[in-house]
Amino acid sequence: MHTTVEKLAAPHAGRRAAGEDPAKREQILDGAKRVFMEQGFEAASMNDITRAAGVSKGTIYVYFENKEDLFGYMIERERSRITETVRHALDGNKEITETLADFGMLFATHMTSDQTIRAMRMVIAANHRLPMLCSRFFSATPINPVSVLQEYLDRQVAAGIVACEDTVQAAKQFIELTTVGLFKPRIFGSMEEVPPRGAIERNVTSAIRVFLAAYGTKPSRPAAGE
Template sequence: MSTIMHEVPSTEDGAKEGTDRATGGRFAAGEDPAKREQILDGAKRAFMKYGFDAASMNDITREAGVSKGTIYVYFQNKEDLFSALIEREKGRFTESLRHIMAGRTDTRQALRDYGIAFVHQICDTDFIQALRAALGVVDRMPNLCQSFLINSPANARAVLAEFIDHQCRIGALKIDDTELAARQFIELATGNFFKFKLFGEMKTRPPESEVERVVDSAIHLFLAGYGTDKTR
């Protein structure tokens, strides 16, 4: 790891990356979003295949189809690359949830759609595999694991908290601490699936009927505690 973190990018590679758009019509070094995505896609394949610690920068360059110097134009080291990858994947999921919840006023169905989408993220994507990789480096990179949980605009829980806030304003829910309520709903809707998947007890994907049963039960409990006459 120490050799990886201290390699110096080739200036030749950096020069090849691009010229100022005003003069050459190309992106300046380190500013081409398509190239950045290409590197992140390659890093994702390498990390998923070998794990964070075992994946080398050579593995990443091979998967991304770029030179090592080009990677260093965009990212300082492997840790920086991994952090950026986590933020990208989290951002994509958050945006998909934001789209699901945008403009929704139907409390029960909106919670159902959110819960099912969250379970699908756990069961049908490499989310858990990425989380395991992050947990494997928690002692060296504590901020990386915290980024899975931090409450920010680019966080799936924040999307739910915003929806709950709106539902409280229109009288559909009565909640003093919407942040706590958002955490509670996510735990109710995804808790067993999350833990079973994380610890390898879930060998096959649960049937959709089971996903819906668990999410519907979560909604029932959530509205029993926080609902009003409009939603109970």
Template sequence: MNAPTDKIKRGRKFDQVLDGAREVFLRDGFEGASVDEIARAAGVSKATLYSYFPDKRLLFMEVFRLECDRQTGAAMNEIDFCAPIAEVLRQAARHMVLSFLAPFNQAVFRICVAEADRFPDLGAAYYDSGPLRLRHEIVAHLDQARARRELAIDDLDLAADQFIELCKTDLYTRCVFGVDHRFGEAEIERVVEGAVTMFLARYGG
């Protein structure tokens, strides 16, 4: 099969490739995922796959980047940024906790850590698409709250990092190390409320 050149055809096959790659990467890991298997899972030829992604690492990070886009878009649509800052932080914290615990995000994190020594650019791309992007989003909204005098923050980057880490308390660590994978609503709310309370105790205006 020749590589498609028509934009409509390219879009259709492009999505197939990403769906197949997502399935195989999560099942086999980055190194274990073969181009043959990704092409089979996607229902395309290797020629088609390579016409979109000549480098497997680029394909892996595109899968992750699109998932980041999806999750960020969902959060931006659901968080009411006109609400009082405590409620905005609460909604943001809940999205972060659920995102940190999501099986897909956990799998991507493990793959990037496992491959970081051999493929440092993979780890760097993960950091840019995930943690760094998350920090930028939070900094922007903290800055707006500071301008409204709802928060008193000198170092926005540090405050954003602290809030992110507060949202990783307990559940995230247990999940990363495989101790637990399922958490009840009460456990999630405990982390969310704790993160917001601690953050406002330090930075509340």
């Protein structure tokens, strides 16, 4: 009896250990991303993903419960990547207009890209059957573009550069302004091509102007050498 228990326990211990391999996890997510982007969520199968990832189906189930779980984690990984990218734009001691321009360009370019639009359309299309997947896609994670911009705005408030009581709301407003007139036409198909960089730049420039008109304190520039 003791031997039987050991035999049954061993595979589970192995599965737990295998599930902690970050390189294998990334390999699976990379394969899943290629399949989802090419075929869409509904058409993609776990067999397709195993082939694209170069792993067995059993290995996939060590890391992810099912296709929905795998898609959700893929979306979270992509969101984490863009969050880290825009976070770097908020580092340093540049003037607020330049910093917001860098942040806005990165965010708006990402949100109007073909890859992001396809991913969002996939989630919306699956919402009637898998409402929890859609909720997971749009739910706020602890670290996201809004939260990192809010942290930056908090620093600007402390420095007297921005006057704002609700930096979370202000961060959301600026983010919306960077994609106004671009994101909805993209997601609903009236704008089939990725907007040119010039169009995004004009959008972001306008967003900064409106944002600072509402919240900017227009501080005086320090004298040279101060």
